[in-house]
Amino acid sequence: MNLLLLDEKDFIGPDKAVVSGRRFDHIKRVIKAQIGSHLSCGVVNGKMGTACLTSFKADCIEMEVTLDAAPPKPLPLALVLALPRPKMFKRIMESVTSLGVKEIYLINSWRVEKSFWKSPVLEKTSVERYFRLGLEQAKDTMMPVLYKRRFFAKFVKEELPVIGQDSLCLTAHPKTSNMCPASVNKRTTLVIGPEGGFIDLEVKTLEEAGFETSSIGDRILKVETVTTYLISRLFT
Amino acid sequence: MNLLLLDEKDFIGPDKAVVSGRRFDHIKRVIKAQIGSHLSCGVVNGKMGTACLTSFKADCIEMEVTLDAAPPKPLPLALVLALPRPKMFKRIMESVTSLGVKEIYLINSWRVEKSFWKSPVLEKTSVERYFRLGLEQAKDTMMPVLYKRRFFAKFVKEELPVIGQDSLCLTAHPKTSNMCPASVNKRTTLVIGPEGGFIDLEVKTLEEAGFETSSIGDRILKVETVTTYLISRLFT
Numbered sequence: 001m002n003l004l005l006l007d008e009k010d011f012i013g014p015d016k017a018v019v020s021g022r023r024f025d026h027i028k029r030v031i032k033a034q035i036g037s038h039l040s041c042g043v044v045n046g047k048m049g050t051a052c053l054t055s056f057k058a059d060c061i062e063m064e065v066t067l068d069a070a071p072p073k074p075l076p077l078a079l080v081l082a083l084p085r086p087k088m089f090k091r092i093m094e095s096v097t098s099l100g101v102k103e104i105y106l107i108n109s110w111r112v113e114k115s116f117w118k119s120p121v122l123e124k125t126s127v128e129r130y131f132r133l134g135l136e137q138a139k140d141t142m143m144p145v146l147y148k149r150r151f152f153a154k155f156v157k158e159e160l161p162v163i164g165q166d167s168l169c170l171t172a173h174p175k176t177s178n179m180c181p182a183s184v185n186k187r188t189t190l191v192i193g194p195e196g197g198f199i200d201l202e203v204k205t206l207e208e209a210g211f212e213t214s215s216i217g218d219r220i221l222k223v224e225t226v227t228t229y230l231i232s233r234l235f236t
Numbered sequence: 237m238n239l240l241l242l243d244e245k246d247f248i249g250p251d252k253a254v255v256s257g258r259r260f261d262h263i264k265r266v267i268k269a270q271i272g273s274h275l276s277c278g279v280v281n282g283k284m285g286t287a288c289l290t291s292f293k294a295d296c297i298e299m300e301v302t303l304d305a306a307p308p309k310p311l312p313l314a315l316v317l318a319l320p321r322p323k324m325f326k327r328i329m330e331s332v333t334s335l336g337v338k339e340i341y342l343i344n345s346w347r348v349e350k351s352f353w354k355s356p357v358l359e360k361t362s363v364e365r366y367f368r369l370g371l372e373q374a375k376d377t378m379m380p381v382l383y384k385r386r387f388f389a390k391f392v393k394e395e396l397p398v399i400g401q402d403s404l405c406l407t408a409h410p411k412t413s414n415m416c417p418a419s420v421n422k423r424t425t426l427v428i429g430p431e432g433g434f435i436d437l438e439v440k441t442l443e444e445a446g447f448e449t450s451s452i453g454d455r456i457l458k459v460e461t462v463t464t465y466l467i468s469r470l471f472t
Contacts, residue, residue: 002456072454095461138455182419182472218308219374220238225331225464232468236418 001026003139004041004051005132006065017051020060027053027061041065042141071141075100075235076187078163082109082194084223086119090130092224093146097134099231102144105163108152109202111194117150152202156209164189164210171206172230173197173213180214183236190230195223237262239375240277240287241368242301253287256296263289263297277301278377307377311336311471312423314399318345318430320459322355326366328460329382333370335467338380341399344388345438347430353386388438392445400425400446407442408466409433409449416450419472426470428463 004027010017019027027033035053041063042048049067056062083106084092096104108117120126127146135141149155167187170180174197191211198206203213221229240263246253255263263269271289277299278284285303292298319342320328332340344353356362363382371377385391403423406416410433427447434442439449457465 095458098455098457098461099465100455137458140455219334219336219376221334222331222373225334228461228464229335229468232465233472236469 001031001136002040003048003136003141004039005136005141006041006043006051008043011065012062015065016054016062017065018060018062024060028056039063040139041067042071042135042139043067044135044141045143046141047071048139048141072100072139074102074142075231076167077101077231077234078103078105078167078189079227079231080105080107080160080163080189080191081223081227082107082192082198083112083116084194085113085116086121088222088224089116089119089121090126092227093127093130093144094134094137095224095228096231097131097140097144098138099228100138100140101231102142104144105147105149105155107149107155109194110152110199111196122148153205156202156205156211160189160191160206160209160211169209169211170214171198171203171211172215172226173203174215174220176213176215178212178214180216180230180233182233184234185236188234190234192223192227192230237267237372238276239284239372239377240275241372241377242277242279242287244279247301248298251301252290252298253301254296254298260296264292275299276375277303278307278371278375279303280371280377281379282377283307284375284377308336308375310338310378311467312403313337313467313470314339314341314403314425315463315467316341316343316396316399316425316427317459317463318343318428318434319348319352320430321349321352322357324458324460325352325355325357326362328463329363329366330370330373331460331464332467333367333376333380334374335464336374336376337467338378340380341383341385341391343385343391345430346388346435347432358384389441392438392441392447396425396427396442396445396447405445405447406450407434407439407447408451408462409439410451410456412449412451414448414450416452416466416469418469420470421472424470426466428459428466431459 037053039051041051047067048069051063051065054062079101167189169189171191273289275287277287283303284305287299287301290298315337403425405425407427
């Protein structure tokens with residue numbers, strides 16, 4: 001936790017907040033902060049600044065909060081991901097949040113196991129937890145937004161062209177000779193397939209929607225590795 | 237498993253191999269290959285090619301192997317990592333192997349928990365397993381080499397300058413204004429600290445050994461995220 005993420009409801013006055021639960025435990029046991037300690041903090045979807053700890057209770061901490069800085073810039077990226085398996089999904093949500101991604105579409109694909117859509121990791125409170133961990137890690141306050149789209153063809157034909165408007169449109173796919181561009185640093189819509197990749201028909205549907213395939217060479221990476229790899233490659 | 241990794245000892249003739257255990261299970265149950273199926277294969281630290289399955293037994297598969305291709309190019313990178321916690325260590329070893337890293341130094345640091353050095357994940361057979369998974373994922377055959385160095389100052393002062401000779405020398409560190417260069421594509425020695433970062437004295441020792449600090453901006457990433465991120469940034 002490099003940033004203490006506060007909610008509006010933590011405030012008991014204009015510049016006074018009280019924090020309990022997981023954040024309290026972390027401040028007490030991991031950071032080992034004391035009265036007078038200053039911590040980086042920020043308000044969800046708001047400004048960042050400093051919290052000065054003013055009193056410890058048995059199960060909560062009171063603090064004085066100064067908010068005077070803007071959160072870091074978001075990445076100009078819409079990330080479209082074939083739903084990964086649950087364990088990987090958690091880590092990917094946390095890491096892409098820490099990297100500054102704010103717009104995530106989860107889509108279905110032939111090689112996505114149907115059961116993944118029923119996983120508790122997709123519940124709203126779970127997803128918000130992964131996002132919070134990512135924001136706390138990277139010192140950011142702006143929550144990503146997650147959209148779930150279970151109908152591949154409908155999404156790709158109807159919604160994706162609108163999302164991709166005025167952006168560089170890419171499908172990450174190992175079996176192509178087009179190398180993924182580097183340092184594009186402009187609005188990009190990036191589609192990443194499931195383990196095993198999109199099937200040919202899906203690749204064709206994506207191409208017809210304006211999403212050319214793009215590879216990173218001979219190596220085939222896991223979805224969680226390639227996601228970070230491509231974000232780093234596209235935005236420098 | 238995108239590549240079936242064979243050992244010399246799997247061969248029962250110049251172009252005949254037999255595979256059992258984990259690889260057998262994977263071929264049978266996950267890939268669902270049959271007699272006549274062709275699989276990408278490669279020999280550890282050797283050539284790559286194709287295996288044509290010729291017969292299934294109860295617990296093994298026999299195949300005819302043609303080896304006619306070179307493995308993909310290694311990255312010109314020496315990766316020096318403060319020992320990560322065991323769960324993360326496994327994933328990092330697998331992912332950096334899949335990215336083509338061949339030279340890894342694990343070092344101690346003030347913020348590395350002593351107990352991590354006793355973890356079974358550091359045993360030779362464990363490490364080799366993570367490397368194999370990374371090679372099978374990325375379609376590569378060249379095993380990375382792992383060096384463990386428990387004495388930070390001794391390593392940085394005596395050994396690191398030799399490792400870093402004729403290479404770009406970098407320490408990843410969030411608290412600096414030097415931005416990490418991108419697309420350097422030449423021999424690089426990259427030092428990455430533990431969660432929480434190197435302490436000031438360690439940073440100073442690294443600087444004295446020729447390793448300037450280098451950051452990726454305001455965001456602080458987890459070690460496993462930043463490792464992939466920096467490799468992608470340095471080599472395009």
